[in-house]
Amino acid sequence: MNSSPNRLVAAHIWVAFIAFAVAAVMGAWQMLVRSPIDAPLETAETYFVSVTGHGALMAYVLPTLFVMGFGYYVAMTALKQPLPGLRWAWAGFYIAAIGIVMAVVTVLSGQATVLYTFYPPLTGSVFFYLGVLLVVVGSWIWVAVMITAMMKWKRANPGAAVPLAMFATVANAILWLWTTAGVGAELLFQVLPASLGWTDSIDAGLARTLFSWTLHAIVYFWLMPAYIAFYTILPKVAGGRLYSDTMGRVSFILFLLYSLPVGMHHLFMDPEHGSGFKFLQMMLTALVTVPTLLTIFTIGASLEIAARLRGGKGLFGWVRALPWDRPMVLAAGFSFIMLGFGGFGGLINMSYAMNSMIHNTSWVTAHFHLIFGGSVVIMYFAIAYHIWPKLTGREARSLTPIRVQLWLWFVGIVITSFPWHILGLFGQPRRVSSFDFANPEIAYWGPWTTVSAIGGFIMLAGAALFVWNLATLYRGAAADRTMSYAMAVHQPREVPRVLNGFGLWNTLVAVLMIVAYAWPIAQFFFLDTYPAPVQRVDVGG
Amino acid sequence: MDEKRIVRSELRWVFVVAAAVTLMLVVIVATTLANALHPPSNVETIDPATLHIAGEFTEANLGTQENADGTVTVRLIATQYAFVPRCLPVPEGRPVSIRVTSPDVIHGFIVAGTNANTMVVPGFVAELTTEFDEPGDHLMPCHEYCGLGHSNMWAVLRVVPEEEWIPDANGRMTCELVP
Numbered sequence: 001m002n003s004s005p006n007r008l009v010a011a012h013i014w015v016a017f018i019a020f021a022v023a024a025v026m027g028a029w030q031m032l033v034r035s036p037i038d039a040p041l042e043t044a045e046t047y048f049v050s051v052t053g054h055g056a057l058m059a060y061v062l063p064t065l066f067v068m069g070f071g072y073y074v075a076m077t078a079l080k081q082p083l084p085g086l087r088w089a090w091a092g093f094y095i096a097a098i099g100i101v102m103a104v105v106t107v108l109s110g111q112a113t114v115l116y117t118f119y120p121p122l123t124g125s126v127f128f129y130l131g132v133l134l135v136v137v138g139s140w141i142w143v144a145v146m147i148t149a150m151m152k153w154k155r156a157n158p159g160a161a162v163p164l165a166m167f168a169t170v171a172n173a174i175l176w177l178w179t180t181a182g183v184g185a186e187l188l189f190q191v192l193p194a195s196l197g198w199t200d201s202i203d204a205g206l207a208r209t210l211f212s213w214t215l216h217a218i219v220y221f222w223l224m225p226a227y228i229a230f231y232t233i234l235p236k237v238a239g240g241r242l243y244s245d246t247m248g249r250v251s252f253i254l255f256l257l258y259s260l261p262v263g264m265h266h267l268f269m270d271p272e273h274g275s276g277f278k279f280l281q282m283m284l285t286a287l288v289t290v291p292t293l294l295t296i297f298t299i300g301a302s303l304e305i306a307a308r309l310r311g312g313k314g315l316f317g318w319v320r321a322l323p324w325d326r327p328m329v330l331a332a333g334f335s336f337i338m339l340g341f342g343g344f345g346g347l348i349n350m351s352y353a354m355n356s357m358i359h360n361t362s363w364v365t366a367h368f369h370l371i372f373g374g375s376v377v378i379m380y381f382a383i384a385y386h387i388w389p390k391l392t393g394r395e396a397r398s399l400t401p402i403r404v405q406l407w408l409w410f411v412g413i414v415i416t417s418f419p420w421h422i423l424g425l426f427g428q429p430r431r432v433s434s435f436d437f438a439n440p441e442i443a444y445w446g447p448w449t450t451v452s453a454i455g456g457f458i459m460l461a462g463a464a465l466f467v468w469n470l471a472t473l474y475r476g477a478a479a480d481r482t483m484s485y486a487m488a489v490h491q492p493r494e495v496p497r498v499l500n501g502f503g504l505w506n507t508l509v510a511v512l513m514i515v516a517y518a519w520p521i522a523q524f525f526f527l528d529t530y531p532a533p534v535q536r537v538d539v540g541g
Numbered sequence: 542m543d544e545k546r547i548v549r550s551e552l553r554w555v556f557v558v559a560a561a562v563t564l565m566l567v568v569i570v571a572t573t574l575a576n577a578l579h580p581p582s583n584v585e586t587i588d589p590a591t592l593h594i595a596g597e598f599t600e601a602n603l604g605t606q607e608n609a610d611g612t613v614t615v616r617l618i619a620t621q622y623a624f625v626p627r628c629l630p631v632p633e634g635r636p637v638s639i640r641v642t643s644p645d646v647i648h649g650f651i652v653a654g655t656n657a658n659t660m661v662v663p664g665f666v667a668e669l670t671t672e673f674d675e676p677g678d679h680l681m682p683c684h685e686y687c688g689l690g691h692s693n694m695w696a697v698l699r700v701v702p703e704e705e706w707i708p709d710a711n712g713r714m715t716c717e718l719v720p
Binding site for chain 2: 044045047048051113115119121122203204205208243244247267268269270271272273274275278282283286287289290293294297298301305347351352353354355356357359360361425426427428429430431432433434435439441442489490523527528529530531532533535537
């Protein structure tokens with residue numbers, strides 16, 4: 001890591017994965033607590049401290065820092081220009097790092113056991129919320145740097161098509177700016193004033209609505225690096241080309257449009273909203289499947305090109321001809337399988353009526369662990385493995401530990417999440433620290449919970465091996481530091497303006513958000529609502 | 542590979558995707574309407590600070606009430622860290638409306654293994670209507686984090702066969718938990 005820009009990327013990715021490793025230990029321990037097996041240090045307090053820490057680290061720190069680091073890397077390597085505002089980028093990193101330390105210390109000291117979703121009127125120490133806000137502020141600097149980098153490149157290359165990897169990264173930056181508006185408003189106007197003691201009550205319905213604004217779009221913010229790797233790295237590693245650059249652009253634009261006005265599907269079971277807007281947002285949620293389904297086709301076709309170039313034959317027989325020994329290809333294969341199962345579960349969650357069977361049960365935990373922990377995080381691993389030789393200048397000494405690690409993670413998450421789906425259908429609630437398995441009504445949940453906990457420890461082994469690999473494996477032959485992205489079959493020199501920028505799409509997002517959220521938010525100012533008394537969790541227990 | 546062929550193949554796929562998404566929505570909407578499945582969406586506000594003093598959710602009104610038309614209404618409060626009352630009798634195979642609210646923080650209501658499910662948000666009354674077809678005790682855990690005692694917040698919904706369904710003169714019915 002000879003140059004400062006590379007250090008910037010590595011610093012972000014290291015912080016992301018250290019947070020991940022700590023949270024993985026917490027996660028495995030939590031599964032033990034929930035199972036019939038005795039866990040060390042098991043109390044309700046330690047459990048919920050751990051759940052708060054696990055959630056905040058996995059949902060806020062890991063993806064945000066990873067997306068930032070990878071974004072900086074893409075901006076430098078895809079645009080082939082120095083990063084504008086390198087100092088700003090470092091400032092953003094340190095602001096986020098201070099926020100992380102602040103939030104983690106507060107959570108571990110038991111002063112903010114409110115889970116990462118906050119749940120006002122429960123109110124913890126102000127330092128937890130400020131810490132999370134600082135991470136967001138750091139990421140806003142990243143957003144500014146990404147947009148500036150693209151604008152600068154466009155000025156230097158008038159009319160040229162912005163490379164797909166950067167186009168997608170900026171789509172994600174803009175998506176993130178929109179995403180953070182909801183939780184930002186909740187924190188600034190409701191939660192922070194309460195935790196500072198300036199207000200003594202909170203409108204819980206409004207808080208839930210603002211959080212729902214963020215809650216689904218944030219998932220797509222997490223997901224985007226995986227899709228960027230599918231479109232711009234995987235086809236090349238597999239030995240082929242991207243089937244269609246245009247389809248990539250269209251998919252990323254659709255993600256920007258449809259991941260935002262859908263958050264109320266998290267509130268189907270909430271009494272503070274009528275069925276009209278729940279129904280509307282369910283319809284919009286269905287549309288967010290479109291870019292994923294388009295991606296499956298385009299990436300499938302891209303992989304088929306690679307496989308046939310390697311002598312693959314048959315309608316589906318070509319799949320065997322793919323270079324499965326390469327970590328990026330193996331990880332993408334696992335990612336697609338998990339995306340399939342997770343997506344199926346998601347269709348149940350998004351369906352207005354069926355959701356009532358599984359809302360807030362272990363089914364939901366299973367769903368997002370499969371999609372985020374599985375499909376997405378395994379691609380974070382693959383991206384890190386892919387760019388590490390270019391950052392460190394050294395190849396991995398062996399690919400075997402990398403393959404073992406990817407297998408461990410895949411097997412672990414399947415064993416963890418499949419029993420959770422079943423337990424969810426039984427009605428097992430999530431976020432409960434311990435169950436009375438002596439009760440005959442739920443005794444049969446015990447074995448499934450145990451199996452799932454075993455999966456958790458396989459995942460933990462995968463997490464540990466991953467960190468070990470990154471820290472020790474890259475000491476092999478000198479590596480080529482050049483990062484190159486997949487070319488499309490017909491690599492465009494120019495594309496229509498609407499596929500090369502976000503002006504129009506930003507306007508459309510604004511329109512969709514007004515349609516989807518204007519009344520659901522405004523109603524709280526027209527209804528006779530009664531705010532709930534603030535309940536502190538940080539003073540006097 | 543000819544660019545036009547690529548575009549044609551993509552358009553064919555877009556058509557398949559559009560058809561699949563449309564079919565999915567049609568199935569969801571049709572089953573929702575045909576089975577009258579509606580998540581709690583009554584948008585009914587209530588003051589969490591005074592609900593125990595006056596009105597529908599005072600202690601005397603909590604529990605199971607058979608209405609004149611034979612339907613049943615169950616009123617309960619979810620509070621840290623118990624449901625009041627802790628045992629809820631309901632008749633088998635009859636429409637039951639459940640009305641629940643919270644005086645303190647957010648809670649969750651689910652009858653395990655059924656589609657009776659709602660968030661309980663302070664400031665709002667959640668109402669859901671369903672039927673229970675399996676006689677016996679069904680566990681009713683709080684499914685949303687409400688503080689450190691959350692894991693101990695369980696109640697029981699007891700589905701009573703029609704022949705054992707004998708409410709008192711006021712249409713009230715209660716049950717006791719077997720320890």
